[in-house]
Amino acid sequence: MQTLKINDKRHRFPSQIIAHVVWLYVRFNLSLREVDELILERGMDVSFETIRRWTVKFAPLIAHFLRRRPPCPGAVWYLDEVVVKNAGRSYRFWRTVDQHGVVLEEILQSRLDKRAAKRLLVKLMKRWGVVPKRIITEKLRSCGVAKREEAPGLDHWSHEGPNNRAENSHLPLRKRERMMQGF
Template structure:
């Protein structure tokens, strides 16, 4: 992951104050605003900011904010509900794989250009790296590729040997409802023009979603040897 930069170093050389940058990035990720909405809102405060500048801030700072917050992340439960939804990038569908635990806490997510066995396995590997332990159970809907991925992945990594596969449309209502918060935010963004930009933006939206759910051990912010989150 690399050493985290200090806050002063992270924002060094920027024309606008750190508070303005963080505010624009947070509002863009949190509320149903387009980049041009934010430009208009900043203009009312006497600030002339181009929408492309805010877009660059999102790209530059979301990965840094995520690194900082992940240092305080709580591990999710071990009963995962997994599903995928779709978004458009340059007029083509891409797929957002997501998992929540039985309490609705976000386990992990991954944006993928494809929806197949390899994509599902890539998501499960990412989730394992995030959680540092495999789930006791994975609940899926009826999509065959994801079922195959769960059946095959124990042959590639023994960490998954004890994971049980369940299929239940009813139990997966939890994650389908959780998608609403993500889609309600991405809809006003008026479509993504670039896959990498979409992936970073979704990372920021998911981060704010996790913060609202209380998935971070904020009592640890008094540790003197760790950089506090900015967003």
């Protein structure tokens, strides 16, 4: 994960304090003088005009950083695949969704085997840098074998019912496919 770098050159306070003061002013509905009082309670004497200048200078940088940072995925991942035909050939469209409904990864593969499931799982863990607490899949054996090889301590549920979150994320694709009468 990236960390925000504020250039505190020619400033009396370190960048962590500047970032915290700007965050207080922007995040909460406080006036400059109220933020000044909060910082004074922590033993730092900063004028409200200095806080205003910091906000004008650093708030766009902080906002840009926060917009670029990807959201942290949830602890439960739903894996699902759908058969899609393109130019007469069948492909498997894999989609991974976390517990909040955020699409983590989409992969189009020509096979439905252990190697394909393993590739998806490795790509997911490498991209997000975390191993989920649990994955929920349909009753595909390839997902279970890939999970055993790549993440043996991972909890794996293999059911038809609880995978609705991933199934529902395929609906826009199916709707578009229906309108186009195939790809």
